[in-house]
Amino acid sequence: MDRRPALLILDLINELVHPDGKYAAEGFCEQVERRGVLERAATAIERARLAGVPVVYVVVGFSPGYADLPLGSPLLAEAKHGERLVLGTWGTEVHDALKPADGEPIVAKRRVNPFLGTHLDLLLRNLDVNTLLLTGVTTDLVVLSTAREGHDRDYAIEVLEDATATSDQETQDAALKLIARTALVTTVDQALPAA
Template sequence: MPPRSAILVVDLLKGFFKNDPTLPDPLDARRLFATVRRVIDAGRERGLTIVFVKDNFLPEEVGHDKHFKIWGPHCVVGTPDADVVDELAPRPGDYQIAKKHYSGFSGTRLDAVLRELDVKRLYVTGAWTEACVQHTVIDAFYLNYEICVVSDGVSSPDRATHDYALAYMQRYHRAEILTSDQAIALFSRPAAAA
């Protein structure tokens, strides 16, 4: 049986795209959302699993969590900030995994869900390339997933940092760096090849 693939959508949340001076907005959000939308739509057509990994904090954690000391309050449950951006709203059958750390795997059920679904390959999209995306990729590497980072489907407030993070993930964590067109071509082949 061929390995299954999933598309991870990391932290494309309203709270990160609201022009809050404490949270730098990733470069060209409209382009990013359109690219990830295209990747998700093509993946759905080929039967890939879609997983939204989301920063998600309880109101009572605001004064205590280290995240807030760095970034200020964000993605608090019960506020619009914790929701996926409207352009990428999850659909029935998609998975949503709440996280409290940069990595989508740290302290979450992401690995258990992917293993239950027999997912072996991850196509990673999201924000920010050097933070939550990179930490998720690092943990995926140590959990023995095949990793494909969609280079135009991830973003950072700083282009040089974005490029460095992509090179780092490729060199040290065996991430295959693909454009959205290259990724779609891979999972648009028959399932045995994706």
């Protein structure tokens, strides 16, 4: 198969990965820093741009007032109580280390799965992509969900494990084990070698 990849930057937003973000105390920042995720994702972005590989950003967030928040979700409903993840605020902006270049698309999602209720699939099809290179947080939620849904939409999936993180190493390892059932678990250097 002719490999035509896009690099997806999943939820690497201030609220989740910046030390001043409202989720900082939940372990994401510590793991992101310990694993060097922002640095590895920045390397992936730089190499993708040099190679002509499209870079697509996905951010999670909700409208002010939370009318589009799934109140029945134990995971997402707490965002309203903590006044977190409001689209258009600093919290839902991509971390400064990974800022999108002019023209690079940003897809806002309101669920864990970035394909649900968004134009992500249409965007990827229009870019003639058949392979998704996944980076981001959290590995056990958005990365796993994207890998599974992308697989079922007939994309080849490559998870750049050194550019992913979650709240702790045990959960990271378990998520990668599950992901490996439908995707290739690889690294930034393997998926996007230096020129």
